[in-house]
Amino acid sequence: MPTPSLPYTAQQEKLARYAKALSHPARIYILRFLDKQCACYVGNIVDELPMAQSSVSQHLKELKNAGLIQGTVEPPKIKYCINRENWREAQAMFAALFEER
Amino acid sequence: MPTPSLPYTAQQEKLARYAKALSHPARIYILRFLDKQCACYVGNIVDELPMAQSSVSQHLKELKNAGLIQGTVEPPKIKYCINRENWREAQAMFAALFEER
DNA sequence: AACACTTATCGTGTTTTTACGATAAACTAT
């Protein structure tokens, strides 16, 4: 295996990170829900999903770390919404992957 | 027997499965490579990637199980290519996720 | 049959993901 020590391009790494964020149905659900509702509180999402509050919180954290959502504090709640800038970037990167030839 | 109520829709599960297939940079690389080359042998891919042949084989298996690629035997080699039907389906499903509102 | 070539699979160890309950942190209201 004599070839490249340079592993992957930054683009490939980034797209893989976005894809990983989308790789669990609960996170697809959350994103779809936020996209429809524009914004909502954690409690609303917990009510929708068949898992513990702590698990939902963890999925939200992963989506936030991936840059796909963002939260704003509205005491005593926290409101989450799609991060539109990165959302568009992810959209473009997936589109490019499938269109390119 | 009543049908068990699944927590997520079939669509969400399917999209999550496609996303998981794309969630590793090596698999992004492979798909991109196959898309460009139209088709190639396993050896060509192994030469491109900084990992063992057995690891590449495992990534190919995952992509095949996800339905994104397919292989045809051309003794003594095996030629892989994109599964265009599922490729288009994945393209449509990602596009729908990001466009929908 | 024996060999060479190509790729898949096996066995193993390490790391990451996923889920949970319990607890902490931050804020409001009484």
Add this chain to the structure above:
DNA sequence: ATAGTTTATCGTAAAAACACGATAAGTGTT
């Protein structure tokens, strides 16, 4: 202060992902 509400984090355990070397399986050739 005390209590109540909301969400994040901690600690843990089970499962899955990932990579590797070694080996098997399949095919063509001699």
